[in-house]
Amino acid sequence: MTKINIEGSAFVMLVKNLEQTVQFYSKLGFKHEVIGEKIPHHHVSRGSLTLILVEARQENEVKTISSSYEEQYFDVYCYTNAVDLLTREFTEKKVLIVRGPNYDNFWSEVTIRDINGYQISFGGGIVNKDLISRSNKDNDNV
The missing domain is CATH 3.10.180.10 (2,3-Dihydroxybiphenyl 1,2-Dioxygenase, domain 1)
Incomplete structure (x- = not known):
């Protein structure tokens, strides 16, 4: 079969x-x-x-889920093996990052907002594992 x-x-x-x-x-x-x-x-x-x-x-027909429900922080969710590289690319291209980046041993994530208000999250692994220890230190200081 x-x-x-x-x-x-x-x-x-x-x-x-x-x-x-x-x-x-x-x-x-x-x-x-x-x-x-x-x-x-x-x-x-x-x-x-x-x-x-x-x-x-x-224009007023465009209404995103993420703008209607605060707890729903994304409209589209994507999986990647390189959250860190995407985050760098978004930063270099001056794309609005609305959540994260969060780097973790198990799951890393970043969320951007496009020009229509759609929030797109990218989650998964990272290439530069050194970012995990830096991210944890940043979180300890909060």
């Missing part, structure tokens, strides 16, 4: 301005492509993450 694997996913995001949103994600290394003829879908992808962008008819 064949084992069924689900090998990726795509999230549909209602955005305020399609062109500006594509530029934002392109700056972060996402590839943009338009799929479909009758009804074009704008995909931005990086690794196994695909976001399907749909421009709202009115």
Whole structure:
């Protein structure tokens, strides 16, 4: 019997301005492509993450889950083996980091906010294990 694997996913995001949103994600290394003829879908992808962008008819239609529920701090959650390298990339590209980075032996995480208010968390491992001891020392000082 064949084992069924689900090998990726795509999230549909209602955005305020399609062109500006594509530029934002392109700056972060996402590839943009338009799929479909009758009804074009704008995909931005990086690794196994695909976001399907749909421009709202009115800006006030864009309402994120994270803005509605304080305890829900992310709208999209992504897994990575290099939270620390992504955090450095986000910092260098002046992307708004709204939570973290938190570096830990078991799970590290950082959350950014895009130009539409979507909060995207990246969790998993890190490359530079020295950051764990620094992060723990920073937490001890709080």
